[in-house]
Each structure stands twice: as C-alpha cells, then as structure tokens.
Amino acid sequence: MSRRFTPSVITANALLSGEVVWLCADGQWSPDPRAAALFTDADLAQDRLAWAQGQAQAVVGPYLAGAKSGPDGPEPVHFREAFRRRGPSNYPHGKQEALCRG
Amino acid sequence: MYRHNDFDQAFIRQRNAQFRAQVERRLSGALTEEEFRPLRLMNGLYLQLHAYMLRVAIPYGTLNSAQMRQLAMIAERWDKGYGHFTTRQNIQFNWPKLGDVPDILDALGEVGMHAIQTSGNCVRNVTADHFAGAAADEIADPRPVAELLRQWSTDHPEFQFLPRKFKIAITGSPNDRAVTRAHDIGLRMVESDGEPGFEVIVGGGLGRTPLLGMVVRAFLPRGDLLPYVEAILSTYNSFGRRDNKYKARIKITLHELGLDELRSRIEARFAEIRPEWRGADQSILADIERDFAPPTFRKAPVDAFETAYAADPVFRAWADTNLHPHRAGGHAIVTISTKAHGATPGDATADQMRVMADLAQRFGYDELRISHEQNVILPHVHKADLPAVHAALRSAGLATSNAGLISDIIACPGMDYCALATARSIPVAQEIAERFHALGLEHEIGAMKIKISGCINACGHHHVGHVGILGLDKAGVENYQITLGGDGTETAAIGERAGPGFAYDEIVPAIERLMRAYLSLRDGPGESFLQAYRRLGPAPFKAALYPEEKAHAA
Numbered sequence: 001m002s003r004r005f006t007p008s009v010i011t012a013n014a015l016l017s018g019e020v021v022w023l024c025a026d027g028q029w030s031p032d033p034r035a036a037a038l039f040t041d042a043d044l045a046q047d048r049l050a051w052a053q054g055q056a057q058a059v060v061g062p063y064l065a066g067a068k069s070g071p072d073g074p075e076p077v078h079f080r081e082a083f084r085r086r087g088p089s090n091y092p093h094g095k096q097e098a099l100c101r102g
Numbered sequence: 103m104y105r106h107n108d109f110d111q112a113f114i115r116q117r118n119a120q121f122r123a124q125v126e127r128r129l130s131g132a133l134t135e136e137e138f139r140p141l142r143l144m145n146g147l148y149l150q151l152h153a154y155m156l157r158v159a160i161p162y163g164t165l166n167s168a169q170m171r172q173l174a175m176i177a178e179r180w181d182k183g184y185g186h187f188t189t190r191q192n193i194q195f196n197w198p199k200l201g202d203v204p205d206i207l208d209a210l211g212e213v214g215m216h217a218i219q220t221s222g223n224c225v226r227n228v229t230a231d232h233f234a235g236a237a238a239d240e241i242a243d244p245r246p247v248a249e250l251l252r253q254w255s256t257d258h259p260e261f262q263f264l265p266r267k268f269k270i271a272i273t274g275s276p277n278d279r280a281v282t283r284a285h286d287i288g289l290r291m292v293e294s295d296g297e298p299g300f301e302v303i304v305g306g307g308l309g310r311t312p313l314l315g316m317v318v319r320a321f322l323p324r325g326d327l328l329p330y331v332e333a334i335l336s337t338y339n340s341f342g343r344r345d346n347k348y349k350a351r352i353k354i355t356l357h358e359l360g361l362d363e364l365r366s367r368i369e370a371r372f373a374e375i376r377p378e379w380r381g382a383d384q385s386i387l388a389d390i391e392r393d394f395a396p397p398t399f400r401k402a403p404v405d406a407f408e409t410a411y412a413a414d415p416v417f418r419a420w421a422d423t424n425l426h427p428h429r430a431g432g433h434a435i436v437t438i439s440t441k442a443h444g445a446t447p448g449d450a451t452a453d454q455m456r457v458m459a460d461l462a463q464r465f466g467y468d469e470l471r472i473s474h475e476q477n478v479i480l481p482h483v484h485k486a487d488l489p490a491v492h493a494a495l496r497s498a499g500l501a502t503s504n505a506g507l508i509s510d511i512i513a514c515p516g517m518d519y520c521a522l523a524t525a526r527s528i529p530v531a532q533e534i535a536e537r538f539h540a541l542g543l544e545h546e547i548g549a550m551k552i553k554i555s556g557c558i559n560a561c562g563h564h565h566v567g568h569v570g571i572l573g574l575d576k577a578g579v580e581n582y583q584i585t586l587g588g589d590g591t592e593t594a595a596i597g598e599r600a601g602p603g604f605a606y607d608e609i610v611p612a613i614e615r616l617m618r619a620y621l622s623l624r625d626g627p628g629e630s631f632l633q634a635y636r637r638l639g640p641a642p643f644k645a646a647l648y649p650e651e652k653a654h655a656a
C-alpha cells in the first residue's frame with residue numbers, strides 16, 4: 001500500500017557554497033525557490049530525484065520536499081522548508097539577505 | 103597555558119594538507135560525497151540547513167588572546183562576522199564555504215587550534231570546569247589531565263571507530279561545573295588519605311535516553327588514569343552495540359550489562375593492560391603540568407574595586423552576579439555574558455572577540471575560557487582592574503549582569519541552523535530573556551538555569567536544566583515540552599516532563615506562569631527554584647503550567 005504522493009520540489013545544498021538550491025524544470029539548480037519545478041507525479045519525482053542524486057559535482061544531499069503551488073511558484077508546506085528558503089530567525093542572513101537585495 | 107609542541111604542529115600541518123587534498127578531490131569529482139562525508143566530519147565540517155558549519159575545538163575551554171583574535175579574524179574573513187560558542191566548549195562557524203575551509207584550518211593551525219575529533223565516533227573534545235586553575239573551591243587544576251587525555255586520544259588508532267561518539271569531562275572541584283554525570287566518562291578529582299586521584303563516573307549521556315553516569319571506581323590513583331580510561335574505551339569498543347545507533351552509547355552498554363558486570367569487565371581489562379604502562383605518561387604529564395603553572399598573581403590594593411562597588415550601582419549589580427571567588431588573594435573570576443537580553447546565547451561578534459582578547463591580554467594574564475554555559479570567562483583578574491574591565495565590556499555590549507539568572511540560557515542552534523532540528527530554540531531563548539527583563543523579575547527570581555534543545559538529541563542539555571525546554575515537531579508545527587527539576591551539578595538529576603507541550607506562542611507565557619508560581623511558593627528569597635521544586639514536588643508547578651486542567655478537575 002503506497003501513501004498518496006505529496007507534490008514536491010527537489011532541494012539540496014550547493015557543493016561549494018553550501019547554499020540551499022532547488023531543481024528547476026530545465027535541470028539547472030537555482031538559489032531561488034520560486035524557480036523550482038513542482039512535481040505532482042510520484043514516478044516523475046522519483047525519476048528526477050535519482051537524476052539529482054547523480055549530480056554530485058553540483059549539490060549535496062538532494063531530497064524531495066513537500067510543496068504546494070502558489071502565485072510566485074512553489075511554496076513550502078512544512079516550516080523546516082520555510083526556514084530553508086528564508087534563513088535563520090536570529091539574523092538577516094541566508095536567503096532573506098539575497099531576496100531583500102532583490 | 104599549554105602550547106602546541108613540534109609534534110602537535112607537524113601533526114596538524116599534515117592533517118590540514120591531507121584535508122586540502124581531500125577537498126580538491128571532492129571538487130574534482132575523484133571523491134563522491136559518501137566518501138568525502140566521513141573525511142570532512144573528521145575535520146569538524148558539517149553540512150547544516152543553510153550552509154556548511156565548521157566546529158573548532160577549544161580543548162578544556164582554554165584559549166589565549168592570540169587564539170581569540172584569530173577566531174575573530176576567521177569570523178570576519180570567511181564567515182559572517184561572528185562565531186557561536188557551544189555547550190561542549192567548541193566554537194562553531196555557521197557560514198564557511200567548502201573551498202575556504204582548508205585555509206581556515208591552516209589559520210587555526212597557526213595558533214595551535216584545530217577541528218579534529220569534533221565529530222565522529224571518537225573521543226571528542228575533552229571538556230573541563232571553566233573555572234579550572236582559578237576557582238577558590240578547587241582541589242587541583244584538571245586541565246593538565248585533560249590535555250594528557252587530548253594528546254593520548256587524538257588520532258589514537260584503536261579508538262577512531264568506536265560504536266558512537268565519546269565525551270569526557272573533568273572537574274577538579276567538588277562543585278561540579280563540568281556536568282560530569284552527563285558524560286560518557288566523568289572524572290572528579292578527589293583525595294584519599296592525602297593521595298590524589300579520581301572518582302570515575304561512566305555511562306552518562308543525554309539525547310533520547312537521558313541517563314546519569316554511575317561511579318565505576320570511587321578512587322583511582324592518579325597514575326592509573328590513562329590505563330583505566332583505555333580499559334573503559336577498550337571494553338566499550340568490544341561490547342558497545344553497533345547494530346543500533348540509538349543504543350550505541352556506553353550509557354546503554356552500562357544499562358544492558360549492569361554496573362557490576364561492566365565494572366568487572368573494565369577492571370579485568372585494566373588488570374591486563376596496566377603492566378604495559380611504564381610511566382612515560384606520567385613524565386609527559388609532569389611536563390604538561392609545568393605549562394599550566396599558575397601565573398604569578400600580582401599583589402596590589404583593591405581600593406579601586408571597593409570604591410566603584412560603593413559608588414556605581416551598575417558595576418555593583420554586575421559584580422554581584424558575574425564575579426566568582428578566586429583562589430588568589432585580590433583576584434576574581436569574571437564571567438562575560440554573551441547573553442545580552444535578546445541576543446543569541448553563545449554568539450560573539452569579531453569585534454567582541456577582540457575586546458575580550460584585549461582585556462585578557464591587558465588584565466587577565468592572557469587567559470580566556472569558554473564555559474559550557476556558552477559564556478566567556480576571564481579566569482584571573484585583579485580586583486583593582488575590574489572597574490576598567492567592566493567599562494570596556496559595557497561599551498562592547500558584554501556587561502550584562504545575568505550570569506546564573508533566568509536570561510543566562512543555554513540554547514542549541516535549533517532549526518535556525520541545525521539540519522537535525524525539529525523546532526527552533528534560539529528565538530525562544532531570546533524571548534524569555536526579553537520578557538523577564540521587561541518584567542524586571544530576573545534578579546528577584548535569582549538562580550535559574552533554563553536550557554533549550556531543538557530536538558531530542560539534547561545538545562542544549564535541557565534534561566539538566568532547572569527548567570528544560572525541548573522543541574518538537576508536532577504534526578507540522580513547533581511544539582515545546584517542559585521538563586522540571588533537572589540539575590547538572592554534583593547533585594545531578596534528570597528533569598521530569600511536566601505534561602503536554604506548548605505551541606511556539608504559548609511557551610514564554612507558560613514559563614512566566616511557572617516563575618510567578620515559584621515566587622509565590624518559595625520559602626523566601628533564599629530558596630531557589632530548584633530547592634523549592636525539591637521541597638514541594640512537581641504538583642504546584644504543574645498546576646501553574648496547566649491552569650485549565652486544574653479548573654477542569656475542580
């Protein structure tokens with residue numbers, strides 16, 4: 001019995017900088033979560049994850065993270081992913097730094 | 103203070119060169135992440151939520167001004183201008199880039215520091231009482247022994263792949279400030295008929311199965327220490343469980359075998375190996391001890407201190423909370439609080455590190471300590487210099503008078519940084535500190551240890567907090583469980599769970615109810631929260647935490 005598949009994005013950390021990145025539809029990794037591809041099909045998602053796991057020169061630890069579609073692209077469904085796309089709450093570091101700069 | 107000798111330096115240079123080559127091979131594709139991961143972890147490099155994190159050891163929490171300045175330089179050059187001091191007397195840099203780490207390690211090596219054995223299933227950074235060598239209540243300075251253990255365990259071929267991580271803490275004082283009973287091995291320096299030795303405690307650990315260590319040997323003569331520790335590690339290496347990561351710590355070995363059986367296996371192993379130890383360790387120890395010879399404490403009048411104490415209420419408040427009795431006349435131990443109300447516990451900016459380094463150099467015999475409570479210590483300051491030290495700390499935002507009070511919170515990085523976290527810890531600490539500061543209740547509440555962990559791994563020592571807070575993920579939202587009555591000292595106790603958890607926006611009000619209940623229940627200001635809890639038991643405190651349930655029951 002398989003559980004119902006939650007729509008997901010594929011996310012990882014960039015090898016060199018450690019920065020959080022997301023897999024786009026064109027196979028590029030983007031530091032911008034809004035550019036992520038949202039997978040609604042379980043088989044396709046698994047397939048792309050397997051491909052991403054072979055991207056060891058670009059990223060570390062790719063995984064599927066539940067997401068939902070929003071006006072500006074995929075949005076996280078769990079707070080852990082919300083923190084990853086924003087940065088820590090004690091300093092304006094991480095993504096929020098770059099996103100503020102536009 | 104101990105300085106790295108030629109052997110240490112050559113070893114670190116060689117390790118750093120190896121790691122530089124490993125990073126290059128990882129970047130070139132010659133090493134996979136699976137191959138590289140254990141190698142980077144052996145050098146203290148983790149991958150966290152937003153970035154890599156480098157954990158640098160500060161052995162037994164001791165460092166000098168040059169080392170502190172180098173940490174400041176690293177923070178500024180390769181990180182975001184700050185560092186995070188941890189409960190294991192390490193410093194963590196939260197934003198290094200993989201390609202820069204070999205340079206960072208070289209920079210550390212220049213001042214005799216490294217990140218080796220700050221991760222992995224080996225003997226980790228040996229921690230010690232942060233007041234070691236200074237405290238008035240001390241029998242002996244535990245750091246020479248800690249350094250001996252560091253040298254012996256670093257790169258020890260037999261103990262690089264233990265069943266699990268292994269943590270050793272030492273105290274030279276009967277007042278245990280090193281949380282010895284929460285370590286795999288806790289060593290307490292004791293004397294028997296005038297002979298120096300150790301009480302050896304084994305099998306403490308927090309995490310998902312919090313257990314206090316038990317005394318495996320009430321008195322171990324000083325000269326037997328390394329062979330005995332080797333016997334413990336060797337026994338653990340043979341009998342510790344490797345089938346289940348959650349049952350792999352020596353605390354589980356202890357509970358599965360029972361104290362008597364574990365002891366007899368350790369003693370048998372000890373009897374076997376003791377003859378192989380012919381005393382070289384003791385002559386090394388004698389050399390190390392010379393390096394830890396106390397400074398020549400200056401003799402001078404303390405009038406400047408008395409005058410400032412009488413005249414300046416801000417100085418007086420700081421002196422009352424942040425000074426500790428020193429063993430040398432005219433001196434004091436200074437706790438520099440990294441916990442300004444609303445600040446991140448344990449964080450110091452590069453500028454603050456330099457201020458602390460300057461003060462250590464000018465007024466502190468060039469010594470600094472990192473406490474497991476995430477503060478920085480100036481272990482030796484002449485009292486006449488305290489007004490100047492206080493003024494300099496004040497202008498750097500480091501003179502908060504809160505050592506040992508409710509805002510002096512231990513908090514792990516939690517979900518703001520840690521990949522394993524189930525909830526945040528830092529903002530909870532920040533808000534508790536701000537709330538009680540605003541209420542003006544901090545000094546009235548008095549001695550209070552709140553400790554917060556962002557997951558069951560318990561890096562924030564929540565089980566041994568008078569009030570412990572554990573952040574969990576409950577069906578996709580942050581939820582905080584409270585434990586009461588924990589204690590990390592010589593009267594150690596694991597806190598008891600108070601009841602159901604609280605949502606993020608309910609946790610600070612809950613702590614406020616708890617503190618107000620304590621203030622009304624206590625037997626006068628002389629009775630601390632922990633004493634009141636021990637006298638009254640949990641019921642009245644639970645009633646304050648869960649007022650609705652009480653109403654329902656009524």
Ligand code: HEM
Pocket residue numbers: 148150155187188189190194266269284306307308309310351513514515519520521522559560561562563
């Ligand atoms: C941020 C990355 C960290 C990771 C991945 C991590 C991982 C872990 C894990 C898995 C455990 C449980 C070990 C066990 O029970 O076998 C643990 C325990 C512990 N860690 Fe951490 N930790 C991190 C940060 C810290 C920090 C910042 C501190 C100091 C503030 C710390 C100090 C401790 C302590 C004191 C314990 C519990 C005591 C014990 O080992 O029994 N850790 N950590």
Ligand code: SF4
Pocket residue numbers: 514515516517520521522523524555556557558559560561562
């Ligand atoms: S307690 Fe959990 S969240 Fe906190 S640092 Fe340890 S592993 Fe991370």
